[in-house]
Amino acid sequence: MPLANDALKVPAAPLRKSWQHRPLAIALLLLAGLAALLARDDLRMVGLFVLGAALGVTLYHAAFGFTGAYRRLITERDTRGVQAQLVMLGAATLLFAPVLAVGSVFGREVVGALAPVGWQVAAGAFLFGIGMQLGNGCGSGTLFTLGGGSTRMLATLAAFVAGSFWASLDMGWWQALPSWPSISLGATFGWPLAVALQIAFLLLLWLGLKRWGKPALKNTAGAGSWRILLTGPWPLLAGALALAGLNFITLVLAGHPWTITWAFTLWGAKLAMLLGWSPASSAFWQGDFQQAALQGGILDDITSVMDIGLLVGALCAASLAGRFAPQLRIPLRSLIAAVLGGLLMGYGARIAFGCNIGAFFSGVASTSLHGWLWIAATLPGNWIGVRLRPWFRMPN
Numbered sequence: 001m002p003l004a005n006d007a008l009k010v011p012a013a014p015l016r017k018s019w020q021h022r023p024l025a026i027a028l029l030l031l032a033g034l035a036a037l038l039a040r041d042d043l044r045m046v047g048l049f050v051l052g053a054a055l056g057v058t059l060y061h062a063a064f065g066f067t068g069a070y071r072r073l074i075t076e077r078d079t080r081g082v083q084a085q086l087v088m089l090g091a092a093t094l095l096f097a098p099v100l101a102v103g104s105v106f107g108r109e110v111v112g113a114l115a116p117v118g119w120q121v122a123a124g125a126f127l128f129g130i131g132m133q134l135g136n137g138c139g140s141g142t143l144f145t146l147g148g149g150s151t152r153m154l155a156t157l158a159a160f161v162a163g164s165f166w167a168s169l170d171m172g173w174w175q176a177l178p179s180w181p182s183i184s185l186g187a188t189f190g191w192p193l194a195v196a197l198q199i200a201f202l203l204l205l206w207l208g209l210k211r212w213g214k215p216a217l218k219n220t221a222g223a224g225s226w227r228i229l230l231t232g233p234w235p236l237l238a239g240a241l242a243l244a245g246l247n248f249i250t251l252v253l254a255g256h257p258w259t260i261t262w263a264f265t266l267w268g269a270k271l272a273m274l275l276g277w278s279p280a281s282s283a284f285w286q287g288d289f290q291q292a293a294l295q296g297g298i299l300d301d302i303t304s305v306m307d308i309g310l311l312v313g314a315l316c317a318a319s320l321a322g323r324f325a326p327q328l329r330i331p332l333r334s335l336i337a338a339v340l341g342g343l344l345m346g347y348g349a350r351i352a353f354g355c356n357i358g359a360f361f362s363g364v365a366s367t368s369l370h371g372w373l374w375i376a377a378t379l380p381g382n383w384i385g386v387r388l389r390p391w392f393r394m395p396n
Helices: 021-039 043-061 067-076 080-102 119-135 139-147 152-169 171-175 185-189 191-212 236-254 262-274 288-295 302-321 332-351 356-365 369-392
Strands: none
Touching: 021 043, 021 302, 043 139, 043 236, 043 302, 067 080, 067 119, 067 369, 080 185, 080 191, 080 236, 080 356, 119 152, 119 171, 119 332, 119 356, 119 369, 139 152, 139 302, 139 332, 139 356, 152 171, 152 262, 152 332, 171 332, 185 191, 236 302, 236 356, 262 288, 262 302, 262 332, 332 369, 356 369
16 A cells, blocks of 8 residues: 555546455444444544544545655655645644634634644654654554554554653653743734744745755546545645645544544553553653543543544545555564654654644644744654665665
């Protein structure tokens, strides 16, 4: 299956020949069963679960990967993937701003993805960038490629969970490093000016990448057929706009933007508790939010529910595309890279207050300065990760 934007090169398959009925049936049963289970307690959770599934379908059918986009930027000067990310950020900024400026929607309080700006964000994002290239995924990429049938991502996800929990135990040390409070451009300059400045900056980056990048073949993925809505591949730009819209719906339903990696930290802590670990030994886990999450079930946690939905949605999309084909044999060096990459991503995401979704996408869309610091530190990490890939016999 494509890891990132490879759908640009894959022609749309005929509808009847592309369906894989068994994995599709499993995906639909999981969707229906989990939705029914969630509906017993909170209908809003059903909406968030379905929203997660829609994100999984979008990520898979648009092959919207961050890791591959950065790798092609570095090795081939192919800027299409990063330019699509800039479009996504601009659209999300325009959607987020009116709601965040008011602070509520339909009577529900909403908050942006804000975090302090400091050394821990830079360090975490840098580690995450290296891990992206070794793990061959990111926060969203790990989930949608796993759901799409990549068995290697099981190792990446397991290490991601372990690294994220490990970092939670070290948070006190990282938070003692120099930092500034969270900085929202909207709150600092006023929302109209902040949005205008951010959109102008995104446009300048887009134009700069277009000028610097090498000419690429025109993207004609799925052109001229309604069937691509089910089987894919979707044009990259369509994926970018869909993700911006779905993140906005997340903001409205959840009260905060889309996040992914908090769930991994929570899963790690719950597993550690089963093995005898005591939350009382960690200052991080004494917070009210963390305590409530530990005492509740996995299906009580918004991020966990959306992550599970994303996995199921990607399974559904891969089945409709006829590309669900798990491979059980994984070369040893590739497996080692998956584990190292997952550990680095998990640790980095926790100390950086998020991954490519929670910190970068949602942070920038919220006009949080930490989102911009995140991407500035992640790109050098990706450069190092790209240079390390050949040692693990992973092609660039």
